[in-house]
Amino acid sequence: MKNQNKKNYHHGELKPALIQAGLEILEEEGLDGLSMRAIAARVGVSHTAPKNHFDGLHGLLAAIATEGFSRHATEMRKGVEHAPPGQERLDAAAQGYVRFARENPALFQLMFSPRFREKAGEELMAAGEESYGVLMSIAKDLNWEKAGPELGNDLESLRTELMLWVFVHGYASLLNEGKLPRTADGEPVFNVLDVMPRFRYNHE
Amino acid sequence: MKNQNKKNYHHGELKPALIQAGLEILEEEGLDGLSMRAIAARVGVSHTAPKNHFDGLHGLLAAIATEGFSRHATEMRKGVEHAPPGQERLDAAAQGYVRFARENPALFQLMFSPRFREKAGEELMAAGEESYGVLMSIAKDLNWEKAGPELGNDLESLRTELMLWVFVHGYASLLNEGKLPRTADGEPVFNVLDVMPRFRYNHE
DNA sequence: GGGAAAAAATTTACATTGGAAACATGAGTG
DNA sequence: CACTCATGTTTCCAATGTAAATTTTTTCCC
Numbered sequence: 001m002k003n004q005n006k007k008n009y010h011h012g013e014l015k016p017a018l019i020q021a022g023l024e025i026l027e028e029e030g031l032d033g034l035s036m037r038a039i040a041a042r043v044g045v046s047h048t049a050p051k052n053h054f055d056g057l058h059g060l061l062a063a064i065a066t067e068g069f070s071r072h073a074t075e076m077r078k079g080v081e082h083a084p085p086g087q088e089r090l091d092a093a094a095q096g097y098v099r100f101a102r103e104n105p106a107l108f109q110l111m112f113s114p115r116f117r118e119k120a121g122e123e124l125m126a127a128g129e130e131s132y133g134v135l136m137s138i139a140k141d142l143n144w145e146k147a148g149p150e151l152g153n154d155l156e157s158l159r160t161e162l163m164l165w166v167f168v169h170g171y172a173s174l175l176n177e178g179k180l181p182r183t184a185d186g187e188p189v190f191n192v193l194d195v196m197p198r199f200r201y202n203h204e
Numbered sequence: 205m206k207n208q209n210k211k212n213y214h215h216g217e218l219k220p221a222l223i224q225a226g227l228e229i230l231e232e233e234g235l236d237g238l239s240m241r242a243i244a245a246r247v248g249v250s251h252t253a254p255k256n257h258f259d260g261l262h263g264l265l266a267a268i269a270t271e272g273f274s275r276h277a278t279e280m281r282k283g284v285e286h287a288p289p290g291q292e293r294l295d296a297a298a299q300g301y302v303r304f305a306r307e308n309p310a311l312f313q314l315m316f317s318p319r320f321r322e323k324a325g326e327e328l329m330a331a332g333e334e335s336y337g338v339l340m341s342i343a344k345d346l347n348w349e350k351a352g353p354e355l356g357n358d359l360e361s362l363r364t365e366l367m368l369w370v371f372v373h374g375y376a377s378l379l380n381e382g383k384l385p386r387t388a389d390g391e392p393v394f395n396v397l398d399v400m401p402r403f404r405y406n407h408e
Numbered sequence: 409g410g411g412a413a414a415a416a417a418t419t420t421a422c423a424t425t426g427g428a429a430a431c432a433t434g435a436g437t438g
Numbered sequence: 439c440a441c442t443c444a445t446g447t448t449t450c451c452a453a454t455g456t457a458a459a460t461t462t463t464t465t466c467c468c
Contacts, residue, residue, distance in 0.1 A: 031318065105318075109318045112381060114235065114309075114380070114381060115236075117381055132383075155393075158385070158393070159394055159398065162385075162394060162399050163399045163400075163401065165378070166374040166378060166399060167370060167371050167374055168374075169374045169377065169378055170369075170370040170371055170372075170373045170374020170375070171370045171374070173377055174369070174370060174373055177316060177318055179336075180366065181362070181366075189359075189362070190366060194363060195366050196367075
């Protein structure tokens with residue numbers, strides 16, 4: 001009997017509630033508004049309560065970023081499901097990658113914030129790799145089509161994956177930082193696919 | 205007679221000294237150690253002294269980032285000078301871009317920190333474009349070689365520039381965040397040129 | 409059930425940070 | 439010399455993250 005309307009001392013679902021509150025603050029106020037105290041206040045608990053569930057602020061931010069990677073992967077998979085394998089599928093994943101970054105700019109910044117490079121927990125790393133994995137599994141298929149399974153050199157495959165990832169991530173990052181040219185109505189002059197090399201048709 | 209050994213009340217060269225101190229702290233302690241008070245303390249002034257020269261912490265960080273972009277451009281130009289025009293020149297610039305990011309990781313992070321997206325001063329924007337310009341002028345040359353000057357469609361040229369920039373920046377960012385695979389001795393498995401599409405030889 | 413032990417939150421306190429305001433210094437100028 | 443004003447300092451304050459001690463609730467075992 002833990003999840004009743006007894007909203008007094010013990011919250012009961014504080015851990016996910018804090019993550020949810022953090023995501024909301026990111027949307028409404030951006031990365032700057034994301035403080036320990038603000039998150040706790042939004043949930044309605046004291047500012048030291050999170051200590052029982054997370055390893056300090058870093059731990060809480062890492063958990064929020066982890067949830068971000070999960071949603072990131074979901075966003076990519078969304079368009080991918082309905083796309084035929086091959087280039088179209090890859091395009092859909094790339095668009096999903098960028099769409100997520102556009103719709104969740106602050107969260108995207110947090111996810112790739114250098115704050116975690118050293119102190120990154122295991123779940124965060126795993127979540128990041130899940131997100132990476134979506135793009136990569138598609139790239140792998142693409143590579144097979146291009147070179148044939150018998151030439152599936154692992155290193156060459158990895159190289160192609162990285163080409164793709166580096167490119168899509170570079171586009172999303174620069175767009176997020178407002179560095180890419182935009183038209184008068186704020187839309188980018190070029191979308192990802194406009195500037196993405198056709199990895200599949202290298203020899204075209 | 206301002207720059208003598210009278211090191212008392214008035215510093216005389218406080219503005220550049222603060223920027224220099226900030227760069228040093230970035231090298232030694234990373235982005236986290238870069239506080240207003242720490243910078244002022246290193247120079248030996250009170251923590252409110254910078255207010256006379258910069259618009260708060262944001263202004264000071266922006267000035268440091270501006271100096272960073274200047275050095276970034278210099279680093280790229282360095283290798284470029286001795287490279288023949290064309291692909292080799294482009295390669296040299298790309299390597300310079302990445303080399304700078306590797307040798308100044310914290311500064312690179314600051315330069316592309318989302319903290320300035322809205323509050324960016326003019327000098328910072330200009331400095332960023334100088335850095336961008338180095339890469340782009342080379343890309344433009346390349347484009348000419350590829351398509352011939354008579355086909356110098358501005359938009360197509362811009363597209364090629366962005367392809368290049370997006371790629372190089374994506375590589376540098378992911379490398380900086382420790383997301384790219386490395387060998388046992390810490391070196392990246394692939395360097396920029398390994399994974400950079402041959403923009404010039406699209407039809408090769 | 410009852411009561412000890414653990415878990416979950418609170419309160420209080422503290423060091424650090426960025427910033428504002430009032431004051432102090434000294435360089436330059438008439 | 440006296441005045442002015444840019445440059446620094448001192449003092450104060452609000453906000454933040456963290457630690458310690460305390461209180462409340464739940465769990466669990468007898």
